[in-house]
Amino acid sequence: MPIPFSYPFFFLMVIFRIYPIIYSFGLSFLKIVFEGGAVKTSYVGFENWAVLISDPFVLKSFMITAYFTGLSVGIGIVFSLGVALLLNKDFRGKKILSTILLIPWAIPSVVSGQVWKWIFNSQYGILNTILLKLNIISERVTWLFNPDLALYCVVFAQIWNITPFMLILFLSSLATVPKTLYDAALVDGANRWQSFRHVTFPWIRTTFFFVLILEIMWSFKSFDLIYVLTRGGPYDSTTVVYLLVYKNTFEYFKFGIGAALAYLLAIVILILTWLMYRFT
C-alpha cells in the first residue's frame, strides 16, 4: 500500500467500515446478551431472519417508509422544480435568495423537528391557533397524536427540510441552459410545455435524476426528524424501517434482529439505487 501518511485512512476504513459490515452480518445469526462489561453471544441460525419474515409489522414498516418517501420526495421534487422554473431569470437578489435557502438545508434536522413539533402542538401550537382564528377548524386538532394525521405532518416537515436543497440545485442547473435553445424552440413554434419537455428537461436531466435518487436514498434512511416529531407513534403509524432498526436494537436490546433488519434495509436500498441508476 502506498505512502505511509495515508495509512490512518485505510486503517479507519477497515475498522469502521469493512469490519462492522462483516460483523453485522454475523450478528444477524447471533443472540447477544450483555452482562456488565462482557458480551455473551450464542448462535441461533436463521432465527432472527425468520422472526423478520413472520412479523407482519416489518412489512408494514416498509410500506410506511415507501409511503413517506414517495409522498415527500414526489411532492418535494415537483414543488421545487416548479418554483425553480418560475425563478429561472436573472434578477437582483438571486444570490441572497440562494444564501437564505441554504439555511434550512444546513441546520440540524433535530432543530426543524423541534420547531415543527412546537408548531403542531395541539394545546398551544400556533398552527391550531391560527386555524381557529380563521374559523377553519372549530376545535384544536391533535396533529401528531392522531394516527391518521401524524404521518402527513411528518411528511410536511420533511418536505420543508428537503425542498430548499433541491431548489438550489435546480436553480443552478437551469441557469446553464443556453438561451439560444429557447429561441430556436420559439421559432419552431413550441409552446411552454413543449419547450420544457424538449429543451429544458433534457438539459437538466442528469441533475434531476441525481437529486431524485439522492433524496429517495436519504428518505429511506431518515431518522432524526421522525424521532423528534413522533418517535414512531402514535400506534406505530410513523415507524419507518430505520426507526424500527433503532428500536429493536437500542430500546429492546435485540441486537440480532436489529442487525438482520438493518441488513435487509441496506439490501433494499442498494437494489433500489442500482435499479434507479440503470433506468435513468
Place this chain on the structure above:
Amino acid sequence: MSNKLRYVEKVLLAFVAILIILYATLPLIWVIICSLTTEIDLIKFSSNLEIPSKLTLDHFYTILTGIESEYAFKSLINSIITSFSTTFISVAIGSLGGYVLARLMFPGRRKILFGIIVFQTLPALVMLIPLYIMIRSLGLLDTLIGVILVEVGFNAPYVAWLLIGFLQGIPMDIEDAALTDGCNRVQALIKVLLPLIIPGVLAVSIFTFLTSWGDLLIPLILTSTNATTLPMVIAQGLGEYYARYGFMSALSVVAIIPPTILIIVFQKYIIKGLTMGGVKG
C-alpha cells in the same frame, strides 16, 4: 414583449421569490421569536396570539451560564468539542487518503473507490450496531473519545470521496513538474497542490462540520449522561423542563447559529461544493 407584460412578469417574479423566502424562513423566525419571550408570554402568544409586551434574553443567559440546566450547558460544550475535533481529524486523515486514491495508481484502487460509494449508500445503523458493541467493550461508551472516534470513522471516507472528485479536476502535470524539479512527494503536496485545493478542503470541512454538528444518531447510541450533545438535548427534551418551549427554542437557536454563520461567510465555497457533488446526508 410589451412593457406592461414585462412589468407583470417582474411583479410575479418578486411575488414568488418573497413567498419562497417566507416559506424557508418563517419557521426559523418563529423559533427565534419563541426564544426571546418568557414562558408565560410564549404560551399566551402561541395559543391566543397575544403579542408579548417585552422580549428577553433570559433563556440564552440560562443556557450559557448553565444555572438551570447543567445538562444542556454540558451538552453544548460537548457538541463544540466533538464537532470541531471530528472536522479537524476527519479532514486531516481523509484528505491524505483522498490524495493517495486520486493520484497514485496501485492494485485494488478502483475496488476501494467503489467500496467507498457503496458504504456511503448503506444506512449508518448497519455499521453502528457492531460499533456500539466495539465501543462498549473498549469501555468508551458515554465518552467524548468514543463519539469522536466513530464520527471520524464515518466522516473521513466521505471527506476522501469529495476530495477525489475535486483533485481529479486538477491536472497532474502540476505535481509532476514539481517532482521533476527535485521536490519529494510531501513537498510537492504542500507547496504546489495545497494552495490549489484549499477551496475544496474548505468546502469539505464545512460539510463535515455541519454533519457532525447536527448528528443525532451516533451520540444517541453511544452516550447517556456525560458525553451527550446538543442535538440529543433538543431531540429528547430536558425531563422536567420538557414543557418549557422558550428554553427549548433558545437551545434550537443556539444550534442554528454556527451553520448560519458558516453559510453567510462561506456561501461561495458551499455552492461550489454542492455542485461538485458534496452533500450533507
